[in-house]
Amino acid sequence: EAQVTQNPRYLITVTGKKLTVTCSQNMNHEYMSWYRQDPGLGLRQIYYSMNVEVTDKGDVPEGYKVSRKEKRNFPLILESPSPNQTSLYFCASSLTRGSLGGYTFGSGTRLTVV
């Protein structure tokens, strides 16, 4: 089944403890992206990647890192999480950077930083 898989689904962590949220897609998509969703703010893009080793900042990149060493994986790294990064996170992918097809989203990761 074609899908975007995020792990974990739920995570509670403490301030300052580094964490990684993984994202993997099995559709050979070139384009991948991370969003966070907060009440009243909709989905905001954190980082995106147009292909392997090509990443760029979205609208709210502060406090996050990403890497794209392989086409299928696009992990989101929080080096020193803070409570304002408590949010619902989504990974998405699409065939190419200019593809007219819709994005496929993962099921989400609910992160709580205490």
Added chain:
Amino acid sequence: DAKTTQPTSMDCAEGRAANLPCNHSTISGNEYVYWYRQIHSQGPQYIIHGLKNNETNEMASLIITEDRKSSTLILPHATLRDTAVYYCIVRVPLTGGGNKLTFGTGTQLKVEL
């Protein structure tokens, strides 16, 4: 970025057509209109997209006005499972390739018996 305006919420009776409006008066000629929906806190689901012609697929129809300043998503026979937040998005092409989808707060559609 072209912005979209949608009603905060709408209700629809099951079996009826749900017509969800969207205004995008500042849209540019090469910008597509996309619709997604999000059921509870699941990942958003792609529904349909269009540039200037009306489009139809197995999920919905998209009607875009001739001046492209507004569009309507039509779910022809709404069911309870169509209860979700519906996002109307203008896809903006980026310099150097790629594109950007900016999600607003969408329309909460509630389908009732």
